[in-house]
């Protein structure tokens with residue numbers, strides 16, 4: 069990916085939204101005092117969620133939130149790419165298509181008719197797709213929402229001219245470091261932690277809940293090093309030992325990151341099992 | 343007949359608070375098993391009522407459940423996922439604080455303050471695990487000061503096991519169920535009495551402060567009988583008689599492929615193993631790149647990055663990783679450290695989300711001809 073030169077002046081940052089709930093942008097605002105430091109290290113040129121000063125590109129770093137769900141957005145992302153030296157997707161929508169990618173398995177026209185009195189005004193694509201299906205993406209941050217610590221780390225690395233990296237370990241590794249009791253083993257909950265990428269700090273198990281995979285598949289999500297996680301074995305365990313019926317197994321994998329290959333493939337397998 | 347009072351005594355379970363109070367008076371923070379979220383975790387104990395009185399654990403591959411017995415048994419829960427590892431080899435240990443200076447950078451070690459911690463309820467397998475970790479981290483040439491600092495303040499009160507879990511196999515590893523060494527005090531719970539024995543100078547000192555009624559041979563004999571019965575009751579065993587070589591010979595065994603179909607490479611087995619010591623280091627700079635924290639974190643041979651050496655991953659597949667783990671744990675540890683890396687605690691069996699059982703895997707790997715990719719039947723007929 070393009071490296072930022074040793075900065076003579078502060079790198080210009082843009083935060084740009086596509087189809088999303090704004091939660092990842094809120095994670096930036098939630099940086100609190102670190103946000104002030106970020107504002108000093110970077111020139112926040114375009115961030116409509118935070119400021120009415122909206123300066124035109126080009127930008128050194130573009131943080132892109134949201135997926136592509138309209139023809140207009142499919143066009144707009146091309147110009148964002150042109151204006152950005154480094155393009156980083158933030159969150160499950162931009163990185164994986166998000167929860168709205170459930171439409172990829174459904175009939176969008178019937179949704180429109182069910183929700184809107186005048187569905188003919190709605191211009192929408194039949195799919196929700198991640199940014200990487202449209203333009204080259206330099207770095208992806210997973211999560212729904214992203215982890216603000218990971219975001220800060222990536223910004224810190226970019227400002228320092230370092231290639232950012234985030235770990236692709238399972239949630240279990242961090243869950244055990246923190247000493248939580250495993251909800252799968254001790255409560256029989258269908259936790260996706262073993263096949264989900266770390267980053268959240270094992271929030272759900274820390275609250276006694278099963279991970280639902282909001283950081284996407286652990287390693288080898290779509291390309292790059294590593295393997296697709298062994299969803300087959302975990303899904304079989306959910307069904308055989310934890311007594312989930314096939315549609316429940318399917319729904320575990322077809323969630324926030326359901327459109328990413330390893331999870332999509334697993335959910336498809338369970339479509340045909342009754 | 344009475345047994346020498348300075349090394350042995352009897353405390354009615356109902357008076358256990360006296361032991362805790364004596365420890366507190368000596369400045370120890372007391373840590374014991376606490377019921378939490380359907381299991382036990384180590385946490386600070388202020389009163390005996392914080393301990394899991396009347397609870398028992400049932401463990402099976404991939405499954406852990408607590409149940410209430412209604413009894414006054416104090417140490418009925420054998421163990422949770424946590425061994426003693428976290429007290430000495432911390433899951434997250436800040437090692438250095440680094441600051442940029444005019445002509446480079448300066449580093450300052452951030453040694454943890456040694457804290458006086460008395461751990462009550464450690465099992466024989468936990469002690470065996472701690473002994474192995476001591477050997478690794480306190481080895482003269484590579485003495486780890488962070489580990490050493492945490493280790494220094496520990497006072498260990500072990501409990502001899504009189505009930506084995508279905509997952510325990512310490513008897514076959516010769517590490518339990520009786521705690522042999524590595525403790526300051528050891529308790530054996532016999533009905534409503536606790537037989538206390540000292541295992542160190544500090545333990546004897548504490549015992550003399552307690553002014554206990556002297557131990558009786560009758561109670562000692564009953565305790566010994568129950569510990570032996572616990573050993574006899576263990577349903578799992580690990581045959582290490584042909585290790586390490588037999589596992590090296592099984593390097594191309596078809597079982598590894600079958601295993602790879604089940605293993606999630608989730609790291610849980612290595613996290614809960616009392617002897618696993620793999621770690622990574624993480625650099626956390628501030629935004630201005632003037633300061634950085636250098637932190638050591640628990641890592642695992644099951645992660646993708648663990649197998650990464652410059653430009654290449656030497657363990658890309660789950661098969662490679664599981665084979666690496668089991669072969670190291672049960673075989674090459676023997677060459678490396680003069681001991682097996684397994685103490686038979688059974689934690690990796692219970693806390694594996696899909697219930698993979700080391701004892702079962704090893705026996706499968708050793709019963710067939712490891713150099714063949716054929717089935718055992720084919721081998722026999724040829």
Ligand code: SF4
Nearest residue numbers: 240243250251259261
């Ligand atoms: S609770 Fe979930 S994330 Fe934590 S160890 Fe268990 S399976 Fe893994």
Ligand code: SF4
Nearest residue numbers: 268272279280282283
């Ligand atoms: S535990 Fe799983 S679902 Fe919960 S926040 Fe973390 S990655 Fe998301």
Ligand code: SF4
Nearest residue numbers: 615684685687688690
């Ligand atoms: S390998 Fe398993 S049974 Fe052996 S010491 Fe480690 S966790 Fe315990």
Ligand code: SF4
Nearest residue numbers: 605606608609611694
């Ligand atoms: S053996 Fe079990 S606990 Fe260990 S990595 Fe594989 S699935 Fe996880």
